[in-house]
Amino acid sequence: MNKPDFHTLLTHCDFDYLPDGLERKYEQYKPDDRAWLIPRDFLGGLYDRYRLPERTRRLLTEGIEAIESDPSLFAFTKFLADDMCTARIRCDEAFYTNMTPGCLKPYAEKYSFLLLLACVVPSMDSLKRRGVPESYYSEIPHQFLKVQFEKLGREDDFKVHDFPWVMNFYTCSIFLLDRFYFIPHRFHDELSMYRSRFSGKTIALYHAGGSFRRDGQLDGVNGVRDAEGAFVTEWKEDADRILANRINPMGFVEREPVSVEKSEWDAALRQGDMLLALHIPSGPGYTPDRLKSSMTLAVDFYRTYYPELRIRGFWSESWLYDPRLSLILGEAGSNIVSVQRQFYNYPIAAGDAMLRYEAFGDRNADPSAISPKTSLQKAAAAYMKSGGRFHTTSMVVLKEDIDRIGTMTYITPEDAASFRESVDSHLAGRPVQ
Structure with a gap:
């Protein structure tokens, strides 16, 4: 599939922060044509596991759909998630932390958490292809998913505390x-x-x-x-x-x-x-x-x-x-x-x-x-x-x-x-x- 121009994406997305060195990585990135950011069956499983109230489910789904409905932001978000999923194993020193795309208003505050959430399934799929038994990684993301969902249920709080540290868990790298x-x-x-x-x-x-x-x-x-x-x-x-x-x-x-x-x-x-x-x-x-x-x-x-x-x-x-x-x-x-x-x-x-x-x-x-x-x-x-x-x-x-x-x-x-x-x-x- 055709890959959008890197600088065109940046201009549209209007991020407040991005790690250094992304343009070089984007040149090597091979996009896929999937139409979803986070599989809905995985999302539904999380909703049930953490007994999220209907309001919280709606807020999460609205944020995900807002990203998916913006072709430029969706394309760039898939690229970011792809890089983040292997960054730790590559010992990549790019400093990933909270990122807010200006184009996502009024959902911008949700973006960092949704980006991390988008890393879970691809990371688990990669471990499965390596032959790593599921017992090693099935619970890794839940170390922080539990805390994050509890905040969401209480306060509608999407803020991610200590993004570089929790990224280790959402990407199943630790x-x-x-x-x-x-x-x-x-x-x-x-x-x-x-x-x-x-x-x-x-x-x-x-x-x-x-x-x-x-x-x-x-x-x-x-x-x-x-x-x-x-x-x-x-x-x-x-x-x-x-x-x-x-x-x-x-x-x-x-x-x-x-x-x-x-x-x-x-x-x-x-x-x-x-x-x-x-x-x-x-x-x-x-x-x-x-x-x-x-x-x-x-x-x-x-x-x-x-x-x-x-x-x-x-x-x-x-x-x-x-x-x-x-x-x-x-x-x-x-x-x-x-x-x-x-x-x-x-x-x-x-x-x-x-x-x-x-x-x-x-x-x-x-x-x-x-x-x-x-x-x-x-x-x-x-x-x-x-x-x-x-x-x-x-x-x-x-x-x-x-x-x-x-x-x-x-x-x-x-x-x-x-x-x-x-x-x-x-x-x-x-x-x-």
Whole structure:
């Protein structure tokens, strides 16, 4: 079928926002001639499952029909849904978020949700063609469909909260395997990892040009700078060796560079490699054993159903990985600490907003202005009152090390001791550890 001109569609649709790079993708897009945006039998099943009132059903149907009755908007919406359905598996960095087409008045506010809804059936059909058993994906979209339909039934509210995150579920791109969610991730952080050919030990080296405080955190994180003690990472490489700053797996960069002999170390992770991003749903079972089980299942799942992806390991970032939590929760008896000890942790340019949100309910929360109730709130507030700050931290686990989860394969007692010595070293009168 003939494909409408891209710029003609854009002019007609009048979107307030679109991701970058769509014109190139549209050139490669092959449209279909289906006359519906969302199959009506699928829609009817949702109406019945969630017992939607007649008014809500009518509002949804009117919005869908308004899109389908506008040839230009309909054509462009099918293109957007087609791209979104495979964006996560392709690790496409295009930033999809709420989009409002001016041409859709008075239904424009419904568009983002209807676009997501249009992704569900094509995504499931794609998984079916891959041979993925339905049990892996049949309930994925309902994680957020339930919440969205409840809002619709109560308030006629079509707004989509956190579009980039929920898109993972509407496109069936994220999988719950035992305790954790997994989704492909292209690694881009400023470090490279190597494995010893003889001992199996792993080392991560930070790339040149990073500015760090004397505590090994990026200078300026949390608005804190270290004018006197900051250092800049280096990377000197020749045919035989690399001289660079080691990342201590307790989540900080060491000041003194180390030398890595190329004849003794193999590259284990580089920028551009494919990892599986791990996401942590709430609930019990946050333990090393469940971590190991989930990662094992994830490797098997992607090897079986996505053999084209060369998965090197796992990546994630969270407030839960900050080794400073071990200072307030203790070394023993804490699932948070025991899990983070299984990772190769490294610093990133994120501060404590995530911890403030998870512990105190607001990314800008002032712990001194809150009456702490939980043990975590009390300990975190006391630590911050003394001058310490927390840091969202990233981690990597290489695929070959899954079997060693539970043994602290990356972190040695010396690494932990070095952390206790360096933590908060940029603060005058730092808290005693």
